[in-house]
Amino acid sequence: MLARQSLSRFRVYRPLAARTLGVPHVQRRTKVTGRVAQVAGTAGNVLLIGSIVTMFGYIAYTLYDNLLAENGVTRVYNESLDLVRASPDIRSIFGSSIRGFGEPTHGQRQRQRAIAHREYMDNGQKRLALQYNVEASRDPQGVRGVVRVDMGEAKKLGTWDFNSIVVDVYRDNKVQKTVDVLVTNEYKRESQKSEKEQRNRMFAPRGNADGSWFGILRTDNWRK
Template identity: 45%
Template structure:
């Protein structure tokens, strides 16, 4: 009887320990998941280089530009490129970080803008670039520009709005030449970089032709694709 009682006691304690361990693991997993979600939200929404924060902030500046208001109205809307997924279509804000020739962290963000009714024949491709100060760590805008495209008839979206267009549409749009460019914001420092880059390009006898963006303008010289990864 004593051995049976001892076995039952040990079995009960083992079950209790297993239950406590299981609960601890569950709680730990929930806390870790919550921490990850909060970190992701901070990085995206609150951090100076958060993509959503930069998108919202730059879109406000784009909307306030007189040329944009004339082209797309006072309530222009911004949206990301649609991508296909197994369950649903997602709109993503194109972005990536790089290191420039001066060793500074750079953030490049790209999205689209059009009128609120999405009936305009034109689409604006917004390109915003920021750099991080080595001294203060603050992120400051270098430029916000809008390349204005007017898609050809064979690129028109049938049965869908521009923001619901497929990947092939955006690929064709980027390969087409913009009909104009609106400089929403270009800092003096970046303007000097442009002049220096243009001067170097002339000295190299246009050796950079074919690199960067298809319009061949100053942006092609300083496009993020030319920075160190």
């Protein structure tokens, strides 16, 4: 009995390793894990917000580029279609109610097809070429028009103007006539110059040293 009482007066100390590796160590590990999870969650939120901002920025740019910009495809399409509809020659062919659409298809969503277009440079000038189709809203009767639009940017002013709006009228997939809705004098000169250069290249002297086209008829110029 006395021995038990004497032993109870002494405190029992745990080793140092046992004290430091106990509950406080688990708490520190839990705090580190929580911080890592918090950082990961914050980074994920930043990436999500950045993706949303980028997406809305792209949508805003696309809407501006198509609807508000002077050379926006949708804007050019609408403005040129209004000029086509107002042309007396076009109205005499298709009537007063004319609809425009993209590439022709056999489906019911042909008006939702994208408008064919391309941007290019010509003698240092930015140009835009557009092509779409028109037909009578009621009973087309196999008559369809292919509208070809050309625009150019003024170098000094930075504005875009129509160079030409030409409609090729097809009946049963054959060209019946061509209607010039709008053609500037400058564009006419460019077209005439281009056609002249093309004809010159077609009939350029070849096949003979003296520059005669008929030199190709000489047998010594034939390939052996």
